[in-house]
Each structure stands twice: as structure tokens, then as C-alpha cells.
Amino acid sequence: MSIKYTLIERGEPGVVGGGTKKWYAVIKNDGEVTIDNLVEEIEKFSSLSESDIRGVIIALENVIQKKLIDGKIIRLDKLGSFYPSLSSGGAETEEKFNVSLIKGAKVNYRPGKRINDALSTATFTKSK
Incomplete structure (x- = not known):
């Protein structure tokens, strides 16, 4: 494909x-691919049950949320890394900076080597 x-x-x-x-x-x-689709695909490569796989995915989501809020980088080996970043306005001096200048936080994702390698071999087709 x-x-x-x-x-x-x-x-x-x-x-x-x-x-x-x-x-x-x-x-x-x-x-798009949903969690249901992922669970179905993972079942083919695993001896885990559907409920076990779903439970692990949901638990992983919960743990990632908590760790990102704690300012941690989450490294998932070959899958890649998730890390928090923020956007803020600037202040003229360090002393004049306050938390109200922080506009918000977001999540960045840096793919692992296997995912990058897979995309480097992708082919492209113009959509009709």
C-alpha cells in the first residue's frame, strides 16, 4: 500500500x-484506525486476550498522561518518545516573567528508528 x-x-x-x-x-x-482496530491486529501477533490488550492500551494512555503532566519524557524504545513542551510570551527580563505568560502545553512525538525507517521506504500515489 x-x-x-x-x-x-x-x-x-x-x-x-x-x-x-x-x-x-x-x-x-x-x-483512521481506532483502538478496536489496533486490538484486533495485536491479537493476531499475541496470545493475549482482547480484554488484556485493551486494558494495557488504556493503562499505557493513563500512565503517559500522568508522566507528561509531571514533565517527564516517555521513551517507548522503537515506538519513539513523547515529551511535553510549552508556548509562552516573552518578558523583557527574567524578573518580569510570570506564569501568566505561559500560553499552554502540548505533546510532541519523536518517532523511533523503526518507524522512521518504515516511512523512508514508503511509496506515494496521487489520489484521484
Whole structure:
């Protein structure tokens, strides 16, 4: 299977009227995979029951949430790493900075080597 893409035309950012426009490829998502789908697939490679697999996935989600809120980096070996980051406004001096300048937190994901290697071998097909 290949990754499907479509083309969109984009102008130059910050240029009035868009400047010189060019065509860029963007992924055309091909559906989604739910926890139910993942459980079904994992069952094929495991002797665990559906409820055991589902329980582990839900427990992993809960633990990841807790550790991210604690500011931890979660390294899942070949799967990759999840880590928290934040966005904030700036202050003129360190003394003038206060927590109200923090706009919010988000989760970043850095894929592991196996996932990166898999994507490096992906093929691409233009969507019709």
C-alpha cells in the first residue's frame, strides 16, 4: 500500500497577494484506525486476550498522561518518545516573567528508528 497525496496551490507566506504560487503535495488521509482496530491486529501477533490488550492500551494512555503532566519524557524504545513542551510570551527580563505568560502545553512525538525507517521506504500515489 502507498501513501496517497493530493496537490494544493500555496502562495508565499507574508507576501501581499500570495506572491509566486507553487503546487505542493499534501497527504490524503486514508481513513483512521481506532483502538478496536489496533486490538484486533495485536491479537493476531499475541496470545493475549482482547480484554488484556485493551486494558494495557488504556493503562499505557493513563500512565503517559500522568508522566507528561509531571514533565517527564516517555521513551517507548522503537515506538519513539513523547515529551511535553510549552508556548509562552516573552518578558523583557527574567524578573518580569510570570506564569501568566505561559500560553499552554502540548505533546510532541519523536518517532523511533523503526518507524522512521518504515516511512523512508514508503511509496506515494496521487489520489484521484
